Amino acid sequence: MNAHTAASRRQLLQGMGALVVLISAPAEVLAQTAKITDGLPHPAELDSWIAIAADGKVTAFFGKPDVGLGVEMAIAQIVAEELDVPLDRVSIVMADTKRTCDQGGVSGSTGVQLGGAMLRGAAAEARRLLVEQASVKLGVATDKLEVRDGVVSVIGAPRKKVTYAQLIKGGRFDAKLDWNGKTGNTLLATGKAKPKTPDQYRLVGTSPKRRDIPGKVHGTYPYAADYRPPGMLHGRTIQPPVAGAKPVSVDEASIARFSRAKVLRKGDFIGVVAPREWDAIQAARTLKVTWSQGPSPLFDSETLYDHIRKAPVVKREVVQNLGAVDETLKGGGLLVEAEYEWPFQTHASMGPGCAVADVRPDGITLWNPSQKTFATAQGVAKLLGRPVESVHSIYVQGPGSYGRNDAGDACADAAVMSSLAGKPVRVQWMRADGHGWDPKGAASIHEVRAAIGADGKMAAYDYLSKGVNRMDVNTFEQDPQDFLAGQRLGFPNTPTPNFGTPEDSYVVPNRRMAWETIPKLMEGASPLRTSHLRDPLGPQIHFASESFIDECAAAAKADPVAFRLAHIQAPRHRAVIEAAAKAANWKAGPPGARRGGSGSTVTGTGFAYANRGQTIVAVVSEVEVDKTTGRVWPRRFWVAHECGLVINPDNLKLVIEGNVVHGASRALFEEVKFDADNVTTTDWISYPILGMEDAPETMEMVLLNRPDLPPSGAGEPSTRPVAAAIANAIYDATGARMRRAPFTRQRMKAALAKA
Amino acid sequence: MADQVSLTVDGKKRKVAADPRTPLLYILRDDLELNSPHFGCGLGQCGACTVQIDGKPVRSCVTPASAAEGKTVTTLIGLGTPEHPHPIQAAYIEEQTPQCGYCISGWMMTAAALLKEKPHPTDAEIREALAGLKCRCGTHMAIMRAVKRAAAMNV
Incomplete structure (x- = not known):
């Protein structure tokens, strides 16, 4: 990171408190985010993670969002704990491609697990450096100093003290961290400091209340759906009535009666925009599209499990194979067999996907509730054929997501529409788009057999999952094929088949656990494309x-x-x-x-x-x-x-x-x-x-x-x-x-x- | 456009140039920038867009703005303030009820109306009054606790 960047990031923080701005005033955020154009935080710089302003306020830069589970508070507790500052002095800037490092987004319950570990180390390193500076300033060895509430003082002589604010004076740490070279969930950059041991904790393990809740209950907390950049148009996406049908012709005159409504078309992707939201909705409902006719792509879901049972196996993986399973199952004992069936399930977030995109010749801004702030930026860049550096993706909360919902799809739609309209576009899917076209949790059957021996314990155990691939589209939507819009625009979808087997610690001497996947139910943009749904599989x-x-x-x-x-x-x-x-x-x-x-x-x-x-x-x-x-x-x-x-x-x-x-x-x-x-x-x-x-x-x-x-x-x-x-x-x-x-x-x- | 809608929202008289057939939700959100009612389904099925008109909870996504003409509309902002919160707002904070909070208008505006009508509802009455609202984060039990806590503040 260059000095100029750090300075501008710091200027941005001074006097406003980034979190406060985020919670209260979207318009100010719009203005502020526009200023950040000059470089990116680097994981190996401590200043990329922790900033202490001249007034002693601490900002931590966390490269994952909080989708409503309270991760923001957990991270604030961890940072305040390691720094020994009051909790209310710590603000967290979350998931922003220009302001935070890429910590992978919301992913696999890793917010505190991995994301928190990174911030814990960074805060501890910041404390170590500040105590070292205090040692020089006070002329006392570091082991004779203690920190409380951001004040470093001499043990036994509390009047000899200096505050963090006096030490750093709103400046930089200019300290390197030892970065493991990774980005995403496993990014780790460590300093020389040893974080506290749990017996030293004062804040971690307590239950301060979340800071997003007052704004939510008083109706002032901004969601992605609430962003309205100047000149913004409202967009709606047109989905085909029959999955896989392609638009043959679009009758633009059919929506002439809706004020300034306009059709935006690129390949098989069709959107409608209008300055007023209700006009866009009505125009999308009214638009006459002639769709290609072909054989029906799917079948009745009543026959789903028979379909899975009979379908050929695309990929089989034996995850565990201990002992002699088949022989033991045949060898007598009490045989237990059963088969279980689980349907496709939808994310069906409380609001269908909604995001705002502003695609300009000199840069792209996304107000993006996707769990994968950074991956969306990459995916959108490739979708539009623009350099990823030109995309500023900012996490703003949407309706709760529990895996890969339709937020990223709406964001891609908004980006495509904005690029065609030349104006910022806010896309919100309609309810039928969300339930119908959001990524689904995988359907499967599970065949299980066991032989119980004379000792009343399982002598053999055989578990097989057979289902549709669990990840037709990647939860990290870094590739256009992982967006519905990308698939409509002809990016071929080439997922890697994957399924799974149980996690437990049963000890059975003869145990086999395997999974199999079947062919996609249909090729092309599918309403049954699968992705992560809370606790995938x-x-x-x-x-x-x-x-x-x-x-x-x-x-x-x-x-x-x-x-x-x-x-x-x-x-x-x-x-x-x-x-x-x-x-x-x-x-x-x-x-x-x-x-x-x-x-x-x-x-x-x-x-x-x-x-x-x-x-x-x-x-x-x-x-x-x-x-x-x-x-x-x-x-x-x-x-x-x-x-x-x-x-x-x-x-x-x-x-x-x-x-x-x-x-x-x-x-x-x-x-x-x-x-x-x-x-x-x-x-x-x-x-x-x-x-x-x-x-x-x-x-x-x-x-x-x-x-x-x-x-x-x-x-x-x-x-x-x-x-x-x-x-x-x-x-x-x-x-x-x-x-x-x-x-x-x-x-x-x-x-x-x-x- | 000559069309106009006049209504009182959160204590303020407002006039909006819009087709009165427009669902109230879009007038509140897009014209008045009162963002707490959210678009959830546009079908009156989930409640995320709920506001009160003259004290009664309505689903603003399927209510034409004309139905609020000359009437009093209340959103979460008008229900109470951080300084003087409505009991349900205070209880929601105390119980840390919401996760994403996107559905919150439905539950809070409906619960506030229930508590006005029945200051001390039974569990069964709360469940009945709130049936049909949707929450995807699964905060139902926390909502129940908040409504009961708010009721306990009703003396």
């Missing part, structure tokens, strides 16, 4: 694996918790399982033993557990099943969660609560349906989600804090055991085994009739 894979463990316990007439523990040695895993069982006051006995209720309402309790990387979660679910209506109410939950060091326990509980409710929604309600032509679940009626009437009544949480272990992420892991915990509770309550998600009323009634 976690819910479907562990719905199968953790339901199956329960089925094995039932076959062995064993208590499901005891059966799990009989196969697990890993102490951390055992601790989590035992903590959840204890919290729920788990009543031992085989599946069915916890049945209760009377009349048409029966109750039951189920257990499930999994890990996601280093984070371990166990969920106990108590359900009420109404045998008359088929309604399943996930009334009570108990969750034990271990993710290493806990930064902000109250916020962590809220994050877990959201995960579990989201997981319950997917288990009970969510299924993308389609016919031969297109996705048909294009609104909240046809794609129901869990509502207040079905929300759990209580959720008790046990956080197993492990200050001796680094934080390992919490944004996704607790989603994965939820569906199985509910299915196991349903079995406990009714004796009906749900092997196809979601557990709708209709399916529940059908299963009860058979049970």
Whole structure:
């Protein structure tokens, strides 16, 4: 980074407080961001990460966004902790291609796990350098100094002191960090300082309140949808009624009655813009397009699982193959077999994709709620054939995303439309675009077999996932093929087939775990293109694996918790399982033993557990099943969660609560349906989600804090055991085994009739 | 354009040159730059665009601006201020309820209307009043706690 850049970044901060500007005044941000044109922060410079202004205010530059889970506060706590400054003196600038380094975006629950580790080290290094300066200034060795609230003083002589502000005087650190040469999630640049040990923590481990919430509840917090650069047009994207159809002709006169509405067309991409939003919406609805006619590209989703079962295998990967699985399965013992089915699910964010792009000859600005601020910049640059350096991508919050939703697609659409219109364009997809065309979570079947030996333990275990590739488009949308607009503009989509198998710590001497993917359901721009949806593959894979463990316990007439523990040695895993069982006051006995209720309402309790990387979660679910209506109410939950060091326990509980409710929604309600032509679940009626009437009544949480272990992420892991915990509770309550998600009323009634 | 809409929003009289058939949402957002009602579905199904007209929650994405002509419209900004928050606003902060917060107008404006009508609703009444609203972050339980906390402030 050159000095000029640092100076301008600093000027930008002085007197305004970047965070305050971001929260209160989009117009000011517009003005400010326009000033930053002169270079980029470099990961190996401490000044790229931490700035201390002349008034002592600290700004940390964090290369990931907070999509609403409270990561901003966790990072502020970490930085304030290491620097020993009051929390309210620390502002965080998040995910901005001109102001922060590329830390990969929201990705795999790594915000605190990896992003926080980087900032922790940088803040500790800044503190070390400041204490060194204070040592010179005060003439006292560094080990005789202490820091509190940004004041360095002599231990035992508190009057001999100097503040951070007096030391740095609004200047630079001019210090190098040892950078690992990577960008993205694994970027790490370290200094010589040793961060604090957990016993020294004062702020980490406490629960200060989030700073975005007051603005949100008072209606002043700006979202990407709220940006209105001067001269901005409102854009809407035209999607084909039949997937894969291409525009043959467009009747521009058909929208003449809408004031200054205009068609923008490039290849197979069609957009409509107008100065007024309602005009753009009506024009998009009215526009007459003649579409190509061809054979229907898809089939009825009722036959999806048969399709998957019969489809040829594109790629097979055996993830684990221990011992002699086939021989042991054939060799006697109690054989348990089951197959589970999981549908396509949609992100369906609260608002459909919305972003603002200003494409000018001298540069491109994106106000972009995509989780991948930096990748979007790369993708848009390639899409428009412009150098990536010319793109300034600024994260601004959108409706919550839990993986790759449609935000990046809307951003690409806005960029294409702005390049054609020569004006800033705000694109918001309509609801049917969002449900219909956003990236989907993958559909799959899971075949599992086990042989239980005379000792009541699994002697062999064989797990196979077979599904559509989980990542037709990359969550890092750094390539035009990963945008719907890119596919419409003819960038060939060439994904790498990928699926997965369970994460747990069961020890089975003969164990095979494999996955297979099938061919794409259709070529070209598909409404069923898959990408990451919260805890990618976690819910479907562990719905199968953790339901199956329960089925094995039932076959062995064993208590499901005891059966799990009989196969697990890993102490951390055992601790989590035992903590959840204890919290729920788990009543031992085989599946069915916890049945209760009377009349048409029966109750039951189920257990499930999994890990996601280093984070371990166990969920106990108590359900009420109404045998008359088929309604399943996930009334009570108990969750034990271990993710290493806990930064902000109250916020962590809220994050877990959201995960579990989201997981319950997917288990009970969510299924993308389609016919031969297109996705048909294009609104909240046809794609129901869990509502207040079905929300759990209580959720008790046990956080197993492990200050001796680094934080390992919490944004996704607790989603994965939820569906199985509910299915196991349903079995406990009714004796009906749900092997196809979601557990709708209709399916529940059908299963009860058979049970 | 000769068309005009006159309405009172968050205590201020406003006149907007617009086709009165335009859904109120776009008048509030694009003309008056009151951004708290959000576009969620445009179908009246999710509630993200909810405002109150004369104290009653309405889905502004499917309500023509003419329906607010001469009436009082309240958004989150008019519900309370940081200095004098509405109990539901204070409770939302206390409970740290929202995650992304995009759906927040639906829940808060509906809950505020409920609490006015029934200062001490039962759990079942809260669930019934809030049924049909959407939240994708899964904050339902935190919303429930906030509404109950706000009700407890109603003495």
